[in-house]
Amino acid sequence: MSAHLGLATTKVHLASWPGAPDDWPSLSRPTLHDVHGLCAALAVTTVALDLANHLTEA
Template structure:
């Protein structure tokens, strides 16, 4: 690892073990690890192999993810399953968070007109089928337009 680098930022972890894990060198001056990103650092182990450490960026902090002490020269194949699993989980959390923001930021504003909610023979909030518009060839009515 270059002396000016604090580690290697994991860019992608291909499923196939024949493809390398892609990383970007991170300078010592990097302010903070972004959410879901993994920083790898390795240095020679005291007796043999490599001491490999992974740190994970969370929303408000950076946490120790894993350590592989005295890993052999094939350590990338040793760390790959953990890196792949964690990047997948972080992607899922990011998608779920974005979906939750969209769902809570755009509440439904559609209101049924009084003729639909209070019509004779209908329950409150349930449209009266007798007053419903005929469906077009796609099954949509004027009331269903978004």
């Protein structure tokens, strides 16, 4: 299972759960390590988007 962020020009890979089976249930229970990694990826993505927005305004 993977988490992606779809942007206008590209798709950004945020996180992967390689151990998740293809038929994972609708209620996913990632580990604390998984959640921490996803939060870190979202934080980096937010900073990158803020920087990109700032550069387009300049």
